[in-house]
Amino acid sequence: MTFSGDLLIGGANVRGAAATFSAINPANGSAMDPTFAGATKEQVEMATALAWAAFPVYKETTLEDRAHFLEAIAEGIIALGDDLILRAMDETGLPRTRIEAERARTVGQLRLFAKEVRDGKFQKLRFDPADADRKPVAKPDLRLRNIALGPVAVFGASNFPLAFSVAGGDTASALAAGCPVVVKAHSAHPGTSALVGKAVVDAVAACGLPPGTFALLFDAGFEVGQTLVADPRIRAVGFTGSRRGGTALMKIASERKQPIPVYAEMSSINPVILYPSALRNRGSKIGTSFATALTLGAGQFCTNPGLIIAVDGPGLDAFIESASAAISEAQAQTMLTGGICEAYRKGVARLSSSSSVSQVAAGKNGTSYQAAAALFETTAAAFLCDPALQEEVFGASGLIVRCKHETELREVIESLEGQLTIALHVDAEDIAAASTIIPQLELLAGRLLVNGFGTGVEVSPAMVHGGPYPATSDGRSTSVGTLAIYRFLRPVSYQDFPAELLPEPLRRS
């Protein structure tokens, strides 16, 4: 299967007229064919104008047609076969098993949203019948439904080349809501993006939908994204990436003539709190499983456990010992891009050179394109003094905060920023102490978990992959799971409408 490196606008290949770039194989730094060309401002506007034109038609597709479209995208992705898998592996440095699992997740997500669309509950239909006899004034007939916000700009994420990229969670939930989507591909995996984009475009055509329902844009820099978010026809934004990137988009969106919601999933260090009894009974075992979670996928998960908080004691020493042993044996891994690898090394160097932090373990070194895992330790007092220690080091780097007593542990928790996840490791005797801290943790994270780690985000109705700022831009939302569809909807009320003017779903008497 070949692809040209062209933009996909209005169902057609359009050669970008801005700067060109190539995908780089992060395992060896080599450039890959073909050359991709970025979109100009005019080309971005061509895509948003078509999305705007498609919107009234697409938003009123029947639930069955929309569900079928999502399923057709899923089938198209499967039909790409090994071409997709191999290209994604080359562009991301991720192994086959991971890419295959991610494809399964991506396809599963699309099918789950198809089911959610068919179910129709997301429309939140409400009926308040009229009452002409009510005193002192007659009651009008009121009906309500959720409608789609409008065209959505989706930013592909570097760390999920399939599941949070061109046809990933943001796109699937926006399309499910009835919103056309314009994707800004991540420049780290443009070939993967082109292949999946073609599958979406083919599904748009096969389902007879307006060609503006979907577009795929490339960019060597940041301009396409900035132009998209400022475009008046774009009505919401889905983003997964850095805090700097997310807050920049939030600023653009808030300064528009008509501000729009930005759903940016940004940074999280996913604290893990180890309780005394759990540490005493199985500190060593927790240490081993922590090391596995930390190094999984080179630590490039939003939910990677980057911070361990525990009260000092022999259990904690056992934890550190086993975690250190496992990390010392961990192979170096290729990171997603050279830039990410460099940022990781800088983050590790920053911790290494901090006078209040000591390194307790280092993974094996690899090629110059690979990163070694790292484990650090500091005291609660030092952690409380230095907010920089809360900054995410994206990759397999963890920091243990050793607290003198439970009061210090609570102070450390109190100092935390918003998170995607917080994990507790507890045994029966820890429950009483842990239960008093849950209300505080609820305010800090979108998902709390017991005796596990946040990696492995279930795509299901009860999942929240979100959390208070700065974990995300909007702690009232989730980007994973069926609730994600609500990000792209708003309620509209229809008063005393004759049946002929009512939207079809509200026409029952």
Added chain:
Amino acid sequence: MTFSGDLLIGGANVRGAAATFSAINPANGSAMDPTFAGATKEQVEMATALAWAAFPVYKETTLEDRAHFLEAIAEGIIALGDDLILRAMDETGLPRTRIEAERARTVGQLRLFAKEVRDGKFQKLRFDPADADRKPVAKPDLRLRNIALGPVAVFGASNFPLAFSVAGGDTASALAAGCPVVVKAHSAHPGTSALVGKAVVDAVAACGLPPGTFALLFDAGFEVGQTLVADPRIRAVGFTGSRRGGTALMKIASERKQPIPVYAEMSSINPVILYPSALRNRGSKIGTSFATALTLGAGQFCTNPGLIIAVDGPGLDAFIESASAAISEAQAQTMLTGGICEAYRKGVARLSSSSSVSQVAAGKNGTSYQAAAALFETTAAAFLCDPALQEEVFGASGLIVRCKHETELREVIESLEGQLTIALHVDAEDIAAASTIIPQLELLAGRLLVNGFGTGVEVSPAMVHGGPYPATSDGRSTSVGTLAIYRFLRPVSYQDFPAELLPEPLRRS
């Protein structure tokens, strides 16, 4: 019943230590007793610190206890009797019938939210059971519930001294969600605010809730509001007022270390679109009812119909003739404050002096404290050239836009900003034309209505009192009706929690 003009913090009267002010009777400009004293920054922080301390307890009150609390506030307001009615009349210039109706609405709102709380559906409990046998990995147990965002700052609205003030819609929905509330009273009706505030404080005490669950602050200026919105313990804002005020709060909220949602209901001119057949058949009758809606309550409703859009023809002339006749007979009315009256006069003068606008009717003049209704006319061409003609003139002033043909009418609609409501007047022969425009209107307003006017906002499950910016700061929400509770909630997911650690509502197996 007397009141001191003190702040209400932690259940106690606290004398404000900032600048003092008095309520002014807008009907005659006279100052009323007592003297109110504004809160200092320290006093604001005293209130937010207590709200923060109350939050973990209040948010976990049982549904029954919380519902009972809302009902106790309603009873307390009723128990204030005529003292409340008389003070509100004196402070607002609104007649007894209106204040009594507004009290009924306020009490009804509190009781409706009590019912909504008891019902419990707002918690959105979700259960995804574990599946240890799932391949390739076991499925964890996931449970989800909505929790309260945290303490909410509520700004009393000048135009609803009861229903959108101290214990109005924002306060009722925030308390229902489990959020403590700190109210910044509107300086136009501080006595009314003090009376209702005392009723809330008494309900807090009678229900054994933490004293920080509610506070009432006064301010002669804007500082208390600004300090509140910037306070890290405040987690959401409810506001009804001007666009300038609302956007200022949005800016403060977005620049915080942790940005928070602001639900600001700001400005709307509530366009009314008159279709040819309706005009032909009953233009004169529509004109009379329009005049009634325009002048109701001196036009001081957020949903006041300020813009009429219609295609030229004899039906439109009949409409204008009857509307003009009715408006010419309309008595001048006292406005809510001297400042509002002055702003209204300036707005009317601006339209009068515009070369592209002609005045077609003027209401009767009254005292120097009263405002006369006004009706203006312009062409579609002029309206499209001058965005200032879309600016809200708060009060009983309307502008008719005469369009040459349906194409111009569509262009005018296309040019509109976001609105709270849009009304259509149609007869059977208009349905075909109107139906093609509904999708466009859905994107412009939170509520669409047929053959009526937006004044009279039903408090019910299918009501949306919201709409795209600049009608509100967040078009995904409503400030009236049961859906308003969702503004103050966010989802949290609990993974693999032992029963003892789960919040009570999620403890079923």
